[in-house]
Amino acid sequence: MNWQIFLETMPEGDAAWWEMLASGLGWTLACAACAWVIALAAGTGIGIARTGASRAAARAAIIYVELFRNIPLIVQFFLWYFVLPELCAPLKRWVIEADPSVVQFLAATSCLGLFTSARIAEQVRAGIESLGRGQRQAARAMGLSEAQCYRHVLLPVTFRVIMPPLTSELMNLVKNTAVAYSIGLAELFFRTREMGEITFRYFEAFAAATLAYMVIALAANRAMRFIERRIAVPGVAGTARSAH
Amino acid sequence: MMIRPDSITALARALGLTGLVGALAASFSCALAQDLGGTLKKVREAGTIVVGHRDSSIPFSYLDDRQAPVGYSVELCLRIVEAVKDTLKMPALKVQMQAVTSSNRIPLLQNGTVDLECGSTTNSIERQRQVAFGLTTFVTNVKVVVKKSSAIQSLADLNGKPVATTSGTTSVQLLRAHEKAKGIDFREIYGKDHAESFLLLENDRAAAFVMDDILIAGLVANSRNAKDYRFLDEVLRTEPYGIMIRKDDPAFKKLVDDTLASLMRSGEVARLYARWFTSPIPPRSINLEFPMSKELAEAIRSPNDRGI
Known part of the structure; x- marks a missing residue:
């Protein structure tokens, strides 16, 4: 083991290896953050459709969920990046002209966002169904519309209930960004492999990457835990116990 | 061999050369360990030689329609394996084929999982800090x-x-x-x-x-x-391609190089080249139509293991 390697500059480049890995880390974080926004928004919408009054919307939501969670992630990356532009001529023209890293980033965030949204949709559905019918009926009896019922009664409690599985979903999302190496996005795993291939310092490179992924995942975990405590309402289902 | 520290110290003190003798003893026991730790000894003790191959380096080293490793580099390696059998007088030596990738070929060679790598690996000065290469077999x-x-x-x-x-x-x-x-x-x-x-x-x-x-x-x-x-x-x-072996293993390196040099002299390498590069090859009987470059012809005329 020789940790000095991180300070050495890359061949044919002015940057040191640690800077290279740090730029990869930047792409990883950006990709995870954007995908998380997509995943939360789409996942909540699909989760609502799954439990709402409209039978057609519920059926469409089931198809959506099964489609995105049954196809292996690496295959989805391939489909978004290589296949989708072939099916859509205007998109293809844009993709040829655009900066490759922008195309890779958009493909990666869409892919990860929608993949994760299917999983979050199921958690939102489970959370809503765990509340029992009484809440919904009481809200409607008070004259709230269906939308108001979700906005003011069901979702606020649901999100408190599903904070623990959402936390693990966020941690999974961070780690799943590594699969974006397969479409050439220069994120952390891509840079780690590249460093290994060029310097043959696989152990040092992967040790650094392992540490970085663990730190991000743990930070995500702590942040979610903090939110979970801040939003806890005593007496409501899913309230975090203070002992933890 | 175990050298007890106190015996070295006693010897050194007797000779009045504490530092020098200590260093000599240490370097001698190191050299000894390396000579004994060579690939040939490992192969003899294990009764098995492990040949690393690639899965899609056409036509050097890849899997055919029966998932068996074939190719130009694989054939050259199998000739080396025959030479190992002769040298060790072990005609029944087991030959194990192990797939490697471009990422793990060097670590797996270094940690002894494979004994020689037969693929399409560039013999670079950078890599020579980690491994050694046989004579150039392709350019x-x-x-x-x-x-x-x-x-x-x-x-x-x-x-x-x-x-x-x-x-x-x-x-x-x-x-x-x-x-x-x-x-x-x-x-x-x-x-x-x-x-x-x-x-x-x-x-x-x-x-x-x-x-x-x-x-x-x-x-x-x-x-x-x-x-x-x-x-x-x-x-x-x-770039020259070479068969990759472990570093600091002169006995095995000599065996690999001697075998390749004799195949080059006898015209066998040229025949193998024609079979894999200018004839239809499995699995789909496609002909790469890739005639021998003048650089490779030169490397076969005067065999060398220079890296780039």
């Missing part, structure tokens, strides 16, 4: 392939255009070096393997693909429209 030119329909005639025409290459290969560094030297700005796109890099060119997502000419020839020969592609004349770099 590749790193070249640029474009579509015939494009107007690109030289590397300079690629300024501002997307250029595909495979992540983690030496071509990545070559491209960057070329950019710096010539003030050209490519938009690099990376495929995770050669097939995906080629797909980027095939789908017009990249204007060019930079890679070893023989690997490109294999991809082109297997593509839907093999006649659609052409090479640019410029050669970015010429």
Whole structure:
């Protein structure tokens, strides 16, 4: 083991290896953050459709969920990046002209966002169904519309209930960004492999990457835990116990 | 052999040369351990020799339709294995084939999982710090392939255009070096393997693909429209391929080199070359039509293991 390697500059480049890995880390974080926004928004919408009054919307939501969670992630990356532009001529023209890293980033965030949204949709559905019918009926009896019922009664409690599985979903999302190496996005795993291939310092490179992924995942975990405590309402289902 | 520290100290004190003798004893026992730790000893004790091969380095080392490793490098390695059997007088020596990838070939060789690697590995000075190479068995030119329909005639025409290459290969560094030297700005796109890099060119997502000419020839020969592609004349770099073995193992290195040199002298290497590079090969009976370069002919006339 020789940790000095991180300070050495890359061949044919002015940057040191640690800077290279740090730029990869930047792409990883950006990709995870954007995908998380997509995943939360789409996942909540699909989760609502799954439990709402409209039978057609519920059926469409089931198809959506099964489609995105049954196809292996690496295959989805391939489909978004290589296949989708072939099916859509205007998109293809844009993709040829655009900066490759922008195309890779958009493909990666869409892919990860929608993949994760299917999983979050199921958690939102489970959370809503765990509340029992009484809440919904009481809200409607008070004259709230269906939308108001979700906005003011069901979702606020649901999100408190599903904070623990959402936390693990966020941690999974961070780690799943590594699969974006397969479409050439220069994120952390891509840079780690590249460093290994060029310097043959696989152990040092992967040790650094392992540490970085663990730190991000743990930070995500702590942040979610903090939110979970801040939003806890005593007496409501899913309230975090203070002992933890 | 165990050397008790107190016996060294006693000896050194007796001779009045504490530091010097200590250092000599230490270096001597190191050299001894390395000689005994060679590949030949390992193979004799295990009764098995492990040959590392690739799964899709056509036509060097790849899996045929029965999933058996075949190819030019694999055949050369099997001749070396025969020589090992003769040297150790172990005709029943077991030969185990182990698949390796471009990422794990060096670690697996170093940690003893494989005893020699038969693929398409560039003999580079950088790699020689980690491993050793047998005599050069192939010479590749790193070249640029474009579509015939494009107007690109030289590397300079690629300024501002997307250029595909495979992540983690030496071509990545070559491209960057070329950019710096010539003030050209490519938009690099990376495929995770050669097939995906080629797909980027095939789908017009990249204007060019930079890679070893023989690997490109294999991809082109297997593509839907093999006649659609052409090479640019410029050669970015010429690289020797060699069979990879562990470093600091002179006995095994000599056996590998002697075997290859005699195959080169007898014309056997030229026959093997014709079989894999200019004849139909399994699994789809495609002919790469890749005649021997003058660089390789020279390397066969005067065998050497110079890296780049």
